Amino acid sequence: MTNVTMVYFSPNGTTRRTLQYLAAGISRDCRQLDLTPFAGRWGKYYFGPQELVLLGLPVYRGLLPAISEEYFRCLQAEQTPAILVATYGNRAYGNALLELKEKAERCGFSCLAAVAAVGEHAVSREFAGGRPDAADREILFYFGRRILDKYLQQGRGTLPAVPGNRPYEQGDLSRTPLITDGNCNNCGTCAAGCPVAAINPADCRETDTRRCIGCMRCVHNCRRQARFLEKSHYDRIVAMLRKTAAIRREPELFL
Ligand SMILES: Cc1cc2nc3c(=O)[nH]c(=O)nc-3n(C[C@H](O)[C@H](O)[C@H](O)COP(=O)(O)O)c2cc1C
Structure with a gap:
């Protein structure tokens, strides 16, 4: 082989x-x-x-x-x-x-x-x-x-x-609104793991929304649950998925 x-x-x-x-x-x-x-x-x-x-x-x-x-x-x-x-x-x-x-x-x-x-x-x-x-x-x-x-x-x-x-339909190209809250202690895990270097390693609350692809890796990697999708955006996606991905x-x- x-x-x-x-x-x-x-x-x-x-x-x-x-x-x-x-x-x-x-x-x-x-x-x-x-x-x-x-x-x-x-x-x-x-x-x-x-x-x-x-x-x-x-x-x-x-x-x-x-x-x-x-x-x-x-x-x-x-x-x-x-x-x-x-x-x-x-x-x-x-x-x-x-x-x-x-x-x-x-x-x-x-x-x-x-x-x-x-x-x-x-x-x-x-x-x-x-x-x-x-x-x-x-x-x-x-x-x-x-x-x-x-x-x-x-x-x-x-x-x-x-x-x-x-041709491919581009779909919804709006940026994914990711939020960091007060639980963040700036440990740097999210920035180190970001596949597109969108998070500022010196201040993890700063995300370059033009670079961010919304992959959610930072959300899953955060040990303090300090990062998440903006709630109304999250609720909209989950409601759509309940109809289409159940x-x-x-x-x-x-x-
Ligand atoms: C921004 C974004 C868009 C997605 N769009 C779709 C989609 O159109 N259809 C679908 O079934 N899943 C969609 N997903 C789910 C991913 O395809 C799925 O979670 C995939 O398993 C992630 O791969 P990974 O674990 O290798 O990162 C999307 C996820 C993200 C973060």
Whole structure:
């Protein structure tokens, strides 16, 4: 088996876990390239035709996060077979797989398979809490085996169409109103972990809203629960998700 590498942007870890479960069905020895840290996206990484790469990103508003531009700028492939993975919070993945396929191909990848998988919704655990769970893990392992079969039979792949429409709808581009309250002791955890360096390390209450992508990592990482989404914004999202994300969706494979 050739080199297998998983490349991911995963502020809250569900995309990383999804890739690990999928990769388990493909190879025992999978390398990891974590493009979540701000400092991780300055290098350039090359992949040859004999390698196999899993490319994972979360879905934001039915698309890839804007950070995907930087993610792909780091990568250069030479007809490298790729497995595309979009992780979404049980509502909808919209055009994310199509966008992922187009961006991967532009980078030189030759797409072999695509997976839409469900991960705990970053805004509220009420939606897909704990996912990917044990059942997802089994399904993803099985998907991995099926992808491996295709790879061994065909080498580099031709992926049929994935769901999605052009032009991509941009959706709601309003900024995510994140708030820091008096519980903050300026410990710096949020700033150190912010994947886009949007939080001032000298004063954690200062967030550059033009940089912030609303990933919620700072909210989850805060040990004093001093960071949260502005309440009316949070309530609006949760009300929308109760209508659209209540019924369990299962991982999908496109091969
Ligand atoms: C700004 C933002 C937008 C999101 N948009 C969607 C969406 O359109 N559909 C959906 O099902 N989940 C959506 N989610 C949920 C994420 O896709 C989900 O939580 C994903 O598992 C996060 O990946 P990570 O754990 O690797 O960061 C959104 C989350 C955030 C923070």
